[in-house]
Amino acid sequence: MDFENILIEKESSLAIITINRPTKLNALNKPTIEELHQAFKQLEKDHETRVIIITGSGEKAFVAGADIKEFSSFDTSEGSQLAAKGQELLFDYIQNFNKPVIAAVNGFALGGGLELAMAAHFRIASNNAKMGLPEVTLGLIPGYGGTQRLPQLVGKGRAMEMIMTAEMITADKALAYGLVNHVVEQEELLAFTKKIANKIASNSATAIGKAIKSINANFKEGINGYHEEIKNFGECFGTEDFKEGTTAFLEKRKAEFKGHN
Numbered sequence: 001m002d003f004e005n006i007l008i009e010k011e012s013s014l015a016i017i018t019i020n021r022p023t024k025l026n027a028l029n030k031p032t033i034e035e036l037h038q039a040f041k042q043l044e045k046d047h048e049t050r051v052i053i054i055t056g057s058g059e060k061a062f063v064a065g066a067d068i069k070e071f072s073s074f075d076t077s078e079g080s081q082l083a084a085k086g087q088e089l090l091f092d093y094i095q096n097f098n099k100p101v102i103a104a105v106n107g108f109a110l111g112g113g114l115e116l117a118m119a120a121h122f123r124i125a126s127n128n129a130k131m132g133l134p135e136v137t138l139g140l141i142p143g144y145g146g147t148q149r150l151p152q153l154v155g156k157g158r159a160m161e162m163i164m165t166a167e168m169i170t171a172d173k174a175l176a177y178g179l180v181n182h183v184v185e186q187e188e189l190l191a192f193t194k195k196i197a198n199k200i201a202s203n204s205a206t207a208i209g210k211a212i213k214s215i216n217a218n219f220k221e222g223i224n225g226y227h228e229e230i231k232n233f234g235e236c237f238g239t240e241d242f243k244e245g246t247t248a249f250l251e252k253r254k255a256e257f258k259g260h261n
Contacts, residue, residue, distance in 0.1 A: 025064035063113025083143035
């Protein structure tokens with residue numbers, strides 16, 4: 001499938017998705033959200049791909065926000081629909097994706113851009129990254145999950161301050177807040193992220209998929225995360241990866257996992 005706004009590059013068991021609208025600082029518009037959805041759908045079916053890295057083109061921005069021109073004339077119902085559709089197609093879709101998704105945050109990650117990074121399973125930032133949710137300066141609130149995911153990651157007080165002041169934070173502050181896992185020099189960002197992704201790719205894809213489900217269950221209303229963990233733990237015992245992993249351990253060799261069972 002040909003994409004206009006994104007690039008997909010594959011390196012053995014990794015797939016790198018690059019949002020490629022450098023003249024718009026990679027801003028998210030409807031076509032870009034749709035293309036990202038399609039890309040993730042394709043990669044879900046691709047058995048070779050075990051880990052996905054998402055990043056932005058150029059050195060200035062991961063994603064500098066949503067495309068404001070697109071919704072500046074919307075009314076109440078159009079606004080609600082925009083948020084609901086975006087969350088369904090992309091943000092919730094990525095959070096619940098059964099393969100690990102790592103955001104490599106290069107430069108600005110603002111508004112919808114930070115929300116996209118927060119939907120990924122974890123984040124690695126370049127030292128020039130700047131993150132924030134400036135929606136209140138437009139008379140809006142974050143609408144792609146920002147009011148929910150930011151407090152989960154940095155705590156309620158810090159999230160309240162970031163959202164209400166609309167101020168950007170530096171990569172180092174994001175690291176101190178627990179919003180990103182690592183901060184590296186910009187030229188090292190992709191290589192460093194790939195190193196972690198390859199480490200993940202060598203483990204059981206089936207078990208990782210079940211771990212993602214179990215961890216996410218803790219944040220879902222009305223779901224007992226411990227029960228979800230017990231169910232997913234039990235299901236692991238019926239997989240080829242469990243047989244291979246335990247046999248390899250007992251035979252004192254490295255396990256060779258085949259992918260999703």
